[in-house]
Amino acid sequence: MRRPVILVIDDESLIGEAIAAALEDGYQVVAFEAAEPALAALGRMAPDLVLLDIGLPGMGGLEALARIRRHDANLPVVMITADRDISTVVAAVKQGAWDYITKPLKMDALTRAIDNALATVRLRRDVQALQARYLEEHIPCFIGESDTIQAVMAFVGRVAQSPDTPVLILGETGTGKELIAGAIHYQSPNFKGPFTAVNCAAIPTELIESELFGYEKGAFSGAAQTKPGLIEAAAGGTLFLDEIGDLNAAAQAKLLRFLETGEFYRVGGTQRHTIRTRVVSATNQDLDALMADGRFRRDLYFRLGVIRVTVPALNARSGDILPLARHFIEVFNQKFGKWVRDLGPGAVQALEGHAWTGNVRELRNVIERAVLLAEGEHIEVDMLGLTPPTALETGFAPLPDEGMDLAAALAAMERFYIHEALRRTDGNESRAARLLGLNHHTFRYQRKKLAV
Numbered sequence: 001m002r003r004p005v006i007l008v009i010d011d012e013s014l015i016g017e018a019i020a021a022a023l024e025d026g027y028q029v030v031a032f033e034a035a036e037p038a039l040a041a042l043g044r045m046a047p048d049l050v051l052l053d054i055g056l057p058g059m060g061g062l063e064a065l066a067r068i069r070r071h072d073a074n075l076p077v078v079m080i081t082a083d084r085d086i087s088t089v090v091a092a093v094k095q096g097a098w099d100y101i102t103k104p105l106k107m108d109a110l111t112r113a114i115d116n117a118l119a120t121v122r123l124r125r126d127v128q129a130l131q132a133r134y135l136e137e138h139i140p141c142f143i144g145e146s147d148t149i150q151a152v153m154a155f156v157g158r159v160a161q162s163p164d165t166p167v168l169i170l171g172e173t174g175t176g177k178e179l180i181a182g183a184i185h186y187q188s189p190n191f192k193g194p195f196t197a198v199n200c201a202a203i204p205t206e207l208i209e210s211e212l213f214g215y216e217k218g219a220f221s222g223a224a225q226t227k228p229g230l231i232e233a234a235a236g237g238t239l240f241l242d243e244i245g246d247l248n249a250a251a252q253a254k255l256l257r258f259l260e261t262g263e264f265y266r267v268g269g270t271q272r273h274t275i276r277t278r279v280v281s282a283t284n285q286d287l288d289a290l291m292a293d294g295r296f297r298r299d300l301y302f303r304l305g306v307i308r309v310t311v312p313a314l315n316a317r318s319g320d321i322l323p324l325a326r327h328f329i330e331v332f333n334q335k336f337g338k339w340v341r342d343l344g345p346g347a348v349q350a351l352e353g354h355a356w357t358g359n360v361r362e363l364r365n366v367i368e369r370a371v372l373l374a375e376g377e378h379i380e381v382d383m384l385g386l387t388p389p390t391a392l393e394t395g396f397a398p399l400p401d402e403g404m405d406l407a408a409a410l411a412a413m414e415r416f417y418i419h420e421a422l423r424r425t426d427g428n429e430s431r432a433a434r435l436l437g438l439n440h441h442t443f444r445y446q447r448k449k450l451a452v
């Protein structure tokens with residue numbers, strides 16, 4: 001194994017030599033007498049730890065510390081201080097110094113400080129690697145290349161760090177709210193704890209309270225045994241309450257109390273239970289409308305939504321459509337043992353032009369079907385089975401029951417836009433033609449034909 005590299009920066013060369021001699025068995029020590037050359041060597045040497053004298057001539061220790069932190073915020077820096085001036089040491093620690101040791105150096109204190117720092121850094125790195133693996137295993141693939149979704153995911157990553165803050169995820173059906181709830185859990189410090197998902201809409205309303213909070217033996221007929229609820233199952237992890245808008249009044253009141261105090265009683269119980277879990281909730285319903293109707297408590301809404309994350313509809317991030325489609329092709333190739341390689345040009349156009357009211361879930365279903373139907377290497381437009389957009393989605397008038405004269409409608413439309421283009425360009429035919437994507441010749445022909 002590579003010996004850890006330790007960079008010593010101290011203007012007293014004897015110190016550097018003494019440290020090198022004391023540590024030579026387990027470490028590789030490189031000493032500098034000033035900050036500037038040491039900083040220049042940082043990238044090349046990739047040290048595991050820096051021992052830095054506070055009272056350096058030239059660039060002082062605090063300035064050097066700031067630069068080292070800018071270079072690599074995870075690199076531990078242990079300060080060496082001669083004077084007993086605690087205020088400089090405090091300043092250094094505030095700036096991110098790991099620890100400090102005082103001169104005259106005691107070698108056992110020095111090795112203890114170094115070993116502690118290196119062990120902690122190693123531990124942190126292990127935890128980060130483990131967390132990345134959990135995230136990968138449990139949230140197999142979150143696809144999102146658009147700036148919009150990238151910003152949402154960056155926000156989610158930051159929110160995840162505070163393990164107790166409730167998060168409310170809003171967004172249309174199929175936008176990926178459940179995936180995001182998982183991403184919050186697996187990026188949080190509670191990632192090794194349970195992720196307990198509860199679909200409030202799937203539990204009969206008269207059972208929801210006892211499912212969530214548990215019940216005591218004899219609480220109601222049929223309660224033969226005491227049973228802990230889902231909230232208890234989520235202790236030390238994340239409780240994901242999906243379709244939160246479907247929670248009845250009694251469960252809403254009890255949940256509010258739990259969010260405020262961390263305490264609850266099982267149904268039929270008298271013993272107070274306290275647990276810690278982060279509550280993440282989600283809904284595709286319009287909570288404002290539910291609150292206006294008195295069907296959802298406003299105080300609960302504010303408690304659940306300390307942090308609110310709104311997942312944008314797929315049409316608002318059209319840059320994600322093709323990457324998601326290609327991802328789902330891979331998923332269903334695997335599942336069905338197919339060899340579809342890509343989308344045909346017509347299919348690309350159809351996917352990009354479709355109004356995805358069912359969002360990512362609809363896209364996933366469309367691709368699943370297409371991969372199943374595909375016989376060659378490409379998905380063609382007819383395998384997508386996309387129905388053309390409705391009149392409402394296009395902005396066109398609906399087809400009247402008695403039928404219509406399509407040729408006349410098209411001519412009227414052409415006449416309108418030719419007229420508009422000429423008006424915009426003060427009658428300049430070649431510029432008007434360009435505005436309509438026509439060559440000059442065609443433009444003049446159409447204009448004459450339609451007598452504009």
Ligand SMILES: Nc1ncnc2c1ncn2[C@@H]1O[C@H](COP(=O)(O)OP(=O)(O)OP(=O)(O)O)[C@@H](O)[C@H]1O
Nearest residue numbers: 141142143172173174175176177178179284360361
């Ligand atoms: N960014 C994404 N990358 C990969 N798969 C996604 C992404 N977003 C959504 N999906 C997939 O789309 C489907 C729907 O996502 P999800 O269940 O999270 O939606 P939802 O917002 O919870 O919808 P609903 O409100 O209807 O419950 C799932 O199969 C999910 O894996």
Ligand SMILES: [Mg+2]
Nearest residue numbers: 177178242282
């Ligand atoms: Mg969902």
